[in-house]
Amino acid sequence: MILSTEDLETLWLTLRLATTVTTLLLLIGTPIAWWLARSQSRWRGPISAIVALPLVLPPTVLGFYLLLAMGPSGPLGMLTQSLGLGTLAFTFWGLVIASMFYSLPFVVQPIQNAIAALGERPLEVASTLGAGPIDRFFTVVLPLARNGFITAAILGFAHTVGEFGVVLMIGGNIPGETRVVSVQIYDHVESLNYTQAHWLSGLMLLFSFSVLLALFVWQRQHNGLFRSRA
């Protein structure tokens, strides 16, 4: 086996982190996306800007502020301490929270665009047929905006897998807890352990390419489907 046990452990941890983050982000991102797509509020602009912020901010900046916020005298740290949870830095759940900030735009924006593209009409029709809000969401919005949700899930997952700067800042490189695959590659490179770095990097490259390829092929087929139906 070319990959060591430690390498495999980082791979497994990365997958666990990305799955947790994607699941939570779909749950939290959907109401945000819904609101952003349909609200006329004057807060829409500022909230959109906050959601998009991680696209612009360097990850180390985001990580540095999260480290301060999660510290014993930071707002997040004071909150978690008062709840009896201790501080979040250097824990798996600390990474989950940080990654959720970091990957938020990648999940919210595709869902928001898909919901915006639906327009009012299908919902109005469903409403006149007697469907309640929850019913409308599951029987109208979800199937019609399915493309957006799948894109969001894949991008959120892939982006979390590739995360590095934030994890480096708040993770503390603890095996099995916060040492994800990108950090492991960095360690290999920095300790001039280039062979193992190549193997892990190659694997990451292959993974990222396959995910994106699958996404684009899938999108193409489905857009074709919609066009032929119209």
Place this chain on the structure above:
Amino acid sequence: MHFRTLLKLLLIAALPVSPSYAETLTIAVASNFISPMQAIATQFEQASGHEIRLASSASGKLYAQISAGAPFDLFFSADQDKPQALERIGKTVPHTRFSYAIGRLVLWSALPERQARDARYLIAADYNKLALANPLLAPYGVAAVETLSALKLHASSEPHWVRGENIAQTFQFVESGNAELGFVALSQLIEHPLHRNTPYWIVPQDLHTPILQDAVQLKYSENKVAARAFLDFVKTPEVAELITRFGYARPTAQNETPEAP
């Protein structure tokens, strides 16, 4: 005709204005040594008339860049391994490597109620997390692990370790209070006016192998007089004394290691 005139003017403009003996040196310096290096460079520029450009980064990155042919004249690493490795792959001018500083390891807590002026909290295991630089990557991390082993605390403390990628990140872990205790560099505490006077424990040097930092002249600089002049300048007692003021110990002759084959 006009074109020719223009060409002549351009050629004249392209000629160097500065006298030929003033050279520009590009020095690759480990991030942890950038402040003392800026002070040294300024003094050298004033004394010699040569110009210095500093490129600072993690030693490992500088090593990778130099092996890939980066245009650096001198390399001031945060360890000995990387200059030695460059010697082995023939990227250096032979017999130019020397130790310019010894890093001092300190145990420190940023929490005001902690007065970590000795190893008390460490021995009592009275901390949530113990921050140290990743021993795989950073000499300060190796020294921290050796210190823990010397105190017979290695195994008991290991579950509480958080590893910074370098000593700067380790400092952030402790400074932000996320780790209640940590091994950082004396030079870092001295550089921060806020923390200079907080209590800390300077780890006795017999608890770990010395954190030697080596400099070497790179192949790229071979025809530059200024490169050798700068190395000689760093070896003067005045500069050695300046380096100690930044929180480093002075290397002695017995710290020198033989040339890599």
